[in-house]
Amino acid sequence: MTMLRVKYTPPPDLKPIRRSVVKPLSHHEILSLVGPFAAQDVHVDLGHSDRTERLLAFKPIAYEGDDPQESRIHARLYLENPEPDRFRLIRMLHHSAGAEASLYIDGDDPGAMLERVQAVNPGRQFRTCSGVLVARSYRLSTDTSVADPAPELTRAEASIGAIRLTLNARTGRGMPVELELSADDSNLPHLPQDLLAVLGWDWRPLRRIGRRWRGTLRVTRDEPARTDDTEAKLAHTVDHLAQTLARPPSQYHAHFSHRRWAVALRRALPLLTGLAVLAATPLIQLLDMGDRSLLRLIIFHAPPLLMVGMFMLKEMPNFEIPPLPRRLRDDAWVPLDGTPAIGDRGATATERPTGSQPSSRPRPKAIGPFISAVRNHVGRGLRALRTLRQQRKHKAKT
Numbered sequence: 001m002t003m004l005r006v007k008y009t010p011p012p013d014l015k016p017i018r019r020s021v022v023k024p025l026s027h028h029e030i031l032s033l034v035g036p037f038a039a040q041d042v043h044v045d046l047g048h049s050d051r052t053e054r055l056l057a058f059k060p061i062a063y064e065g066d067d068p069q070e071s072r073i074h075a076r077l078y079l080e081n082p083e084p085d086r087f088r089l090i091r092m093l094h095h096s097a098g099a100e101a102s103l104y105i106d107g108d109d110p111g112a113m114l115e116r117v118q119a120v121n122p123g124r125q126f127r128t129c130s131g132v133l134v135a136r137s138y139r140l141s142t143d144t145s146v147a148d149p150a151p152e153l154t155r156a157e158a159s160i161g162a163i164r165l166t167l168n169a170r171t172g173r174g175m176p177v178e179l180e181l182s183a184d185d186s187n188l189p190h191l192p193q194d195l196l197a198v199l200g201w202d203w204r205p206l207r208r209i210g211r212r213w214r215g216t217l218r219v220t221r222d223e224p225a226r227t228d229d230t231e232a233k234l235a236h237t238v239d240h241l242a243q244t245l246a247r248p249p250s251q252y253h254a255h256f257s258h259r260r261w262a263v264a265l266r267r268a269l270p271l272l273t274g275l276a277v278l279a280a281t282p283l284i285q286l287l288d289m290g291d292r293s294l295l296r297l298i299i300f301h302a303p304p305l306l307m308v309g310m311f312m313l314k315e316m317p318n319f320e321i322p323p324l325p326r327r328l329r330d331d332a333w334v335p336l337d338g339t340p341a342i343g344d345r346g347a348t349a350t351e352r353p354t355g356s357q358p359s360s361r362p363r364p365k366a367i368g369p370f371i372s373a374v375r376n377h378v379g380r381g382l383r384a385l386r387t388l389r390q391q392r393k394h395k396a397k398t
Helices: 027-039 110-118 225-245 250-255 257-286 294-300 302-311 368-397
Strands: 055-057 073-083 086-095 100-107 126-129 132-140 152-160 163-168 177-183 207-209 212-217
Touching: 027 055, 027 073, 027 110, 073 110, 086 110, 086 132, 100 110, 126 225, 132 225, 152 225, 163 225, 212 225, 250 257, 294 302
Parallel strands: 100 132
Antiparallel strands: 055 073, 073 086, 086 100, 126 132, 132 152, 152 163, 163 177, 177 212, 207 212
16 A cells, blocks of 8 residues: 655745644544534645644545536635644636646634635636636735625636746735736847836836736835736736737837837936936025025935935835837747747747847957057157166266
């Protein structure tokens, strides 16, 4: 008889629970924990449980109903008990299209936690925007001051053709959420930095980091309005990506020309503001200020005040000269249907280069010999000056 051990991998939006000394679950503890679940017709699956890690897995649950979206979802529950009277209940949802979403809650009463998890409709965690399935993961707050706290969005994922969009909402209270674009084959296309910024002020330009593009999205500060605002802007983002990436890249600049110039001006605002402050500094001499003037005090302490104010911002301003909006290359992104884009010359998606194309201009000749000649001339001149100085000193002595 062989023993099968299944390793449980938590979702990316779950932070690991701090553990002290891990003591394996005993049979008595398992029987006491599965009671509330068995009463709700949720049965433990010992084959997928891990007593050493104090993790209980339950048998899959198939949802049935009139909603076609919900009928395509299967769920599996996991109960973590790292310490006495400390639990985490996780519901992993698996969509027949291949998407996954999670819902979790921390607490000290597994029965009450199960009731709250089952009260959340699994169909809510999957939404379709412009034909794209969006998987959304949540957490249930344990705030007792609210009668029935709504689920809080922690993570969302969607695949638009070969490009994968990931949203991370666990960035801190009042902080913007993070957006990340990546490719399934790790061959990221040449996306424009203002691909999402053209949607409005709340969408920040994308920055390329390794094989991914990352940006931020400003949302409402506090829950539950934060989750509602994030969900609405996420749907708007997915609609925009699905419609934009379905068209040839050459149409992007023509369609968003005015918005792209507005984004470039917005990106230049921090630099323009700094230059304006420097340009206005000489005008201080034209002001008639007394020794005890409040304006004089403010101007004298303006540099440290500006520094403190900059660090108090949720987002640090980026001083840059933004690139001018230009027409995109024909291989700026991989089409959704996998066929070559217009002007591709028959190249497939995997054959498209990810780096910049070599320039057709002739390369300049090597300047090494020129530098060597200049160095030799300078050296000879210095030696001649040294010899002349020595001759003058010798004549002065004689």
